[in-house]
Amino acid sequence: MIVRDASDDDWPAIFPIFTEVVRAGETYTYPEGLDSAAARSLWMQPPPARTVVAVEGGRVLGSATTGPNRPGRGSHMATASFMVDAAARGRGVGRTLGAWVVRAARDGGYRGIQFNAVVETNTAAVHLWQSLGFVTVGTVPGAFRRPDGSYVGLHVMYLDLT
Structure with a gap:
């Protein structure tokens, strides 16, 4: 598996993944039904954002987007x-x-990485980020509405790169 910068030609392979994840409604706050x-x-x-794809055998298995967490005085933190x-999971x-x-x-010289909204019930992601050294610095209770109408917290997770 290789990770490389995504190109315009990769979007047709990324869009179905995006749609599938958003439709599941368990991990992102993006609205459903977005067109391409x-x-x-x-x-x-x-x-300065950057989008990459993980590719194996010519097939896009996943994608990530990264860049500054905030502009200006927050641009030293990545997200x-x-x-x-x-x-492929x-x-x-x-x-x-x-x-x-x-x-x-x-x-890239960032001082840390801040994830603003990791759904607390997304235990696979929470475990993965913890295994890469991230810590949960806080949880906003009830900040995420699940498809069944229940509310769960959103973790703010952080990795110090200094």
Whole structure:
């Protein structure tokens, strides 16, 4: 598996993954039913953001987008978002993308990585980020509405790169 910068030609492979993850409603606050152009504008942001894909055998297995967490005085902190094709889950795609983002943030001179909204019931992601050194610095209770109408917390997770 390789991780490389995403190109415009990758969007047709990323969009179904984006749609599938958003439709499941368990991990992102993105609205459902976005058309390709609207979804693309959220995921394939212009520099200084960067979007990458994890590819194996010519097939896009997942994607990550990363860049400054905030503009201006917050631009020394990175953030990232990740999506993995359901058929490729459990094969290390998320870990590969996560490790790539940590290296890229470190190489890019960021002082840390802040994830603003990790759904607390997304235990696979929470475990993965913890295994990469992230800590939960707080949880906003009830900040995420699940498809069944119940509310769960959103973790703010952080990795110090200094």
